[in-house]
Amino acid sequence: MASELTPYLHVRDARAAIAWYVDTLGAQIVADPIEMPDGRLGHVELAVGGARWMMSDEFPELHAEAPRGDRGLPVTLHLTVPDADGLCARVVAAGTSLDRGPEDAPPAGRVASFRDPFGQRWFLNQP
Template sequence: MSELTPYLCVPDSRAAIDWYREHLGAELTVPPIVMDDGRVGHCEVAREGARWMMSDPFDEVGVAPPDDRRGNPVTLHLTVDDVDVLCRRVEQGGARIDREPADTPPIGRLAVFHDPFGHRWFLNQPLPDPD
């Protein structure tokens, strides 16, 4: 069995946990492991089976959040039941909408946003079969 789980660095894991819970509907599955200096070394959240890990920055070992001066090297792709509803929810939470929801056959209904922590997300809602 293989599994690929993104491990995000965010400027503030505690704030990111709250934001992902409130605006993406995620749940905290592994509570923060707090290092001696107070930084979060590890935590995990999930939304309907989609899971990602997070930590605060650790410059001393090369772990850094996205840099606004560059493009994102990775985009997170999340399949959801209603792209429009979730897109409005994340926008109300301060996300920057890069692409409004639109049907893109055969892929699905898509929207793209940047969360307040600098990560780029694709929301995808499968389209009904045309038969």
């Protein structure tokens, strides 16, 4: 069996994040949300074009915390997409500013980056 590395994101409002990722990035829910007794979402799985990630509300008591706006992020999510310009247009229409691009960056292809409303940093690549 091959190893697999899947990002597990923690956000302050998982329900709002699910809606944003579905509406803006075109994500699909591939494993239904699990609601904890206290109302927080303990787990959900999403995917864009087969690129999958897991997500939950934050659980500070378990050291699973959402990004904070006052510091940089140690991880960037790299997502290969068929239409970087189209996805960037949806991101901007959803009220999010782009940090970079979309622009041509040989030999990588067409690239862009942004920080979503939940503090996660995304790098888009259209080879």
